[in-house]
Amino acid sequence: MVEPGTLSMAPTASGTPAFPNEGLRDAYQLMALARAMDERCLMLQRQGRIGFYAPLMGQEAAQVGASRALAPGDWVFPAYRELAVALARGVSLKAIFDQLLGNADDVIKGRQMPNHFGFRDVNFVVASSPIGTQITQAVGAAMAAQRRKDPIVTIAFFGDGATSSNDFHAGLNFAGVFQCPSIFFCQNNQWAISMPRKRQTHSATLAEKAAAYGIPGVLVDGNDIHAVYGAVREARARAVAGGGPTMIEAEVYRFGPHSTSDDPKRYRTDEELSAAKERDPIGRLKGELIAAGQWNEEADRTLWEEVRARVARTFEASEKARPLDPRSVFDDVFADLTPRLAEERAEYDARVREGVLKP
Amino acid sequence: MTELNLVQAINRTLRDAMRQDPNVLLLGEDIGVNGGVFRATEGLFKEFGADRVIDTPLSETGIIGAAIGMALYGLKPVAEIQFLDFIYPAFDQIVSELAKFRYRSGGQYPAHVVIRSPYGGGIKGGLYHSQSTEAYFCHTAGIKVVVPSTPADARGLLLSAIDDEDPVLFLEPKRIYRSLTGEVPDGAERVPFGRARIVREGSDVSLFAYGAMVPQATDAAETLARDGVSAEVVDLRTLVPLDEAAVVASVEKTGRAVIVHEAARFCGFGAELAALLAEKALYSLKAPVVRVTGFDTPFPYALENVYLPNADRIARAARNAVRAS
Numbered sequence: 001m002v003e004p005g006t007l008s009m010a011p012t013a014s015g016t017p018a019f020p021n022e023g024l025r026d027a028y029q030l031m032a033l034a035r036a037m038d039e040r041c042l043m044l045q046r047q048g049r050i051g052f053y054a055p056l057m058g059q060e061a062a063q064v065g066a067s068r069a070l071a072p073g074d075w076v077f078p079a080y081r082e083l084a085v086a087l088a089r090g091v092s093l094k095a096i097f098d099q100l101l102g103n104a105d106d107v108i109k110g111r112q113m114p115n116h117f118g119f120r121d122v123n124f125v126v127a128s129s130p131i132g133t134q135i136t137q138a139v140g141a142a143m144a145a146q147r148r149k150d151p152i153v154t155i156a157f158f159g160d161g162a163t164s165s166n167d168f169h170a171g172l173n174f175a176g177v178f179q180c181p182s183i184f185f186c187q188n189n190q191w192a193i194s195m196p197r198k199r200q201t202h203s204a205t206l207a208e209k210a211a212a213y214g215i216p217g218v219l220v221d222g223n224d225i226h227a228v229y230g231a232v233r234e235a236r237a238r239a240v241a242g243g244g245p246t247m248i249e250a251e252v253y254r255f256g257p258h259s260t261s262d263d264p265k266r267y268r269t270d271e272e273l274s275a276a277k278e279r280d281p282i283g284r285l286k287g288e289l290i291a292a293g294q295w296n297e298e299a300d301r302t303l304w305e306e307v308r309a310r311v312a313r314t315f316e317a318s319e320k321a322r323p324l325d326p327r328s329v330f331d332d333v334f335a336d337l338t339p340r341l342a343e344e345r346a347e348y349d350a351r352v353r354e355g356v357l358k359p
Numbered sequence: 360m361t362e363l364n365l366v367q368a369i370n371r372t373l374r375d376a377m378r379q380d381p382n383v384l385l386l387g388e389d390i391g392v393n394g395g396v397f398r399a400t401e402g403l404f405k406e407f408g409a410d411r412v413i414d415t416p417l418s419e420t421g422i423i424g425a426a427i428g429m430a431l432y433g434l435k436p437v438a439e440i441q442f443l444d445f446i447y448p449a450f451d452q453i454v455s456e457l458a459k460f461r462y463r464s465g466g467q468y469p470a471h472v473v474i475r476s477p478y479g480g481g482i483k484g485g486l487y488h489s490q491s492t493e494a495y496f497c498h499t500a501g502i503k504v505v506v507p508s509t510p511a512d513a514r515g516l517l518l519s520a521i522d523d524e525d526p527v528l529f530l531e532p533k534r535i536y537r538s539l540t541g542e543v544p545d546g547a548e549r550v551p552f553g554r555a556r557i558v559r560e561g562s563d564v565s566l567f568a569y570g571a572m573v574p575q576a577t578d579a580a581e582t583l584a585r586d587g588v589s590a591e592v593v594d595l596r597t598l599v600p601l602d603e604a605a606v607v608a609s610v611e612k613t614g615r616a617v618i619v620h621e622a623a624r625f626c627g628f629g630a631e632l633a634a635l636l637a638e639k640a641l642y643s644l645k646a647p648v649v650r651v652t653g654f655d656t657p658f659p660y661a662l663e664n665v666y667l668p669n670a671d672r673i674a675r676a677a678r679n680a681v682r683a684s
Binding site: 109136 | 384410411413415416418420421423424425426427428429430431432433434436448451452455456459460461462463464465466467468469500501503523524525553599600601603604
């Protein structure tokens with residue numbers, strides 16, 4: 001048990017639970033699927049078939065490890081890079097592609113840029129673009145669960161850049177004061193667009209910031225699925241038992257660009273990237289599985305062929321979905337259409353009737 | 360019916376809503392043990408305890424962010440922002456998050472938060488305890504903006520706000536928190552959103568106002584009546600949704616419009632009303648639309664009476680409008 005305000009630099013060594021052996025192969029397959037998604041989507045964006053994409057490559061172990069430590073009733077407050085968390089929660093690949101395309105099957109009805117997922121059926125709260133805003137919201141949901149005595153946690157996912165945001169400070173401060181069941185899961189991928197981690201804060205680690213709020217801060221190797229799983233599992237157990245919140249910093253590296261609109265060559269070196277890729281969480285888990293006799297190269301080749309084919313196939317299915325109903329642009333502003341919105345929609349309808357616009 | 364002032368009406372309404380529905384809870388600065396700096400939540404901490412009347416750390420973004428999370432989870436939070444002037448640390452949470460949750464989630468995650476906040480001048484509060492910046496919020500799709508002007512409306516509109524399925528910014532005219540009393544229903548009667556109130560009927564000129572400017576407009580109408588000018592006073596009650604039909608109907612009847620608000624004129628809410636009249640009532644107008652508003656300056660301290668619209672300025676503007684045609 002980590003005492004409030006202390007910083008544990010090596011939680012796996014202190015005996016936190018390891019990732020369950022029987023789930024490791026499944027976790028590896030999920031990580032491969034996420035990586036195949038990234039590769040495909042970066043290409044699709046270049047081909048102009050999706051408008052934008054924010055890859056997570058390099059963060060697969062952190063996302064899958066954290067997700068597998070949660071219960072179905074827990075609430076996830078993601079940022080926009082949490083594709084593997086959504087997949088781990090059981091969201092279908094088709095639903096992901098529908099969102100990337102903004103078609104008629106997209107559950108958020110084409111309202112947001114790609115990667116801003118929201119899936120109520122798996123308690124995956126819809127993401128937004130402003131940085132850190134989900135942190136205070138996750139705290140509020142945890143305070144609500146605390147009041148209802150529901151044995152769940154809320155977990156906010158965010159990056160190193162978000163630790164400079166107002167809501168990071170406000171959220172951790174509230175969580176400390178109210179001792180609510182929250183986990184703050186920071187994926188420190190070393191770069192906030194072009195700003196390196198060292199220039200985001202003068203603190204030696206991000207995890208140590210938790211100490212100022214009187215809550216435990218834990219630093220883990222985000223490429224080690226066991227370390228991530230163990231830290232989240234322990235934080236979850238403590239939170240559900242009434243022991244309050246925890247902040248976890250998972251050290252990872254963003255292999256890809258911030259998004260398809262970004263060129264990381266402007267601000268970081270190939271050498272740095274190559275060095276980081278030697279710690280690729282996928283290669284690491286593959287090696288572990290092979291060493292444990294649970295996996296082999298042939299199974300691996302088959303897996304990658306399968307996930308790539310599945311990704312390609314599912315994208316084609318999503319591409320065939322109907323386009324959105326243009327009139328839906330006026331829906332969901334409020335529960336009911338206000339007179340003003342009804343008037344604006346009628347104006348739109350009139351243009352369609354006059355043949356100015358295609359329906 | 361009970362005779363109450365406006366802040367008493369709010370206090371009693373919060374109490375009744377909390378007794379009625381265990382999901383309703385309050386959060387804000389100094390609202391618990393202290394009962395709120397204006398005493399709007401007095402006695403509620405004692406009755407409902409710290410779990411439902413939550414004294415928060417001093418962070419508006421924390422208050423609204425947490426309220427959103429509570430609402431997503433299924434509670435009905437009523438957040439207090441101590442003064443509207445202090446709401447800006449939460450601006451991101453309100454305009455980027457709260458107002459957009461339903462839309463951006465395709466209807467999956469409505470976020471029903473009521474934000475109560477005292478607004479407006481007339482209490483010698485200077486720059487940071489006096490402003491009337493409703494226009495910032497009216498400009499954002501997805502949040503309703505409500506401004507009561509009487510104790511009875513404060514109750515009826517607050518009950519509607521707590522019932523509503525959408526986020527509501529409930530602006531309380533602190534200047535008239537205690538200066539006027541009125542009969543307030545004891546029951547659950549709601550005042551629906553989007554229905555203006557005709558405070559006083561008239562035939563020569565329409566005076567449009569809300570919040571603390573309604574009593575000023577009403578005083579002006581009385582002065583005008585003595586001069587033989589029949590002024591209609593329309594209390595908008597809710598700015599979003601706006602009762603456009605009532606605004607247009609009044610001007611179709613009177614042919615003249617004076618728009619009153621405390622906020623600065625440039626891009627103030629009055630500009631939207633003037634545009635509405637230009638779009639939908641131009642042929643009924645006998646005189647140019649006039650705005651009586653705060654000046655395009657920061658809110659002054661010592662000279663607040665120079666800044667704030669009053670009955671005299673409103674009556675003068677109305678007389679000019681009548682004389683112009």
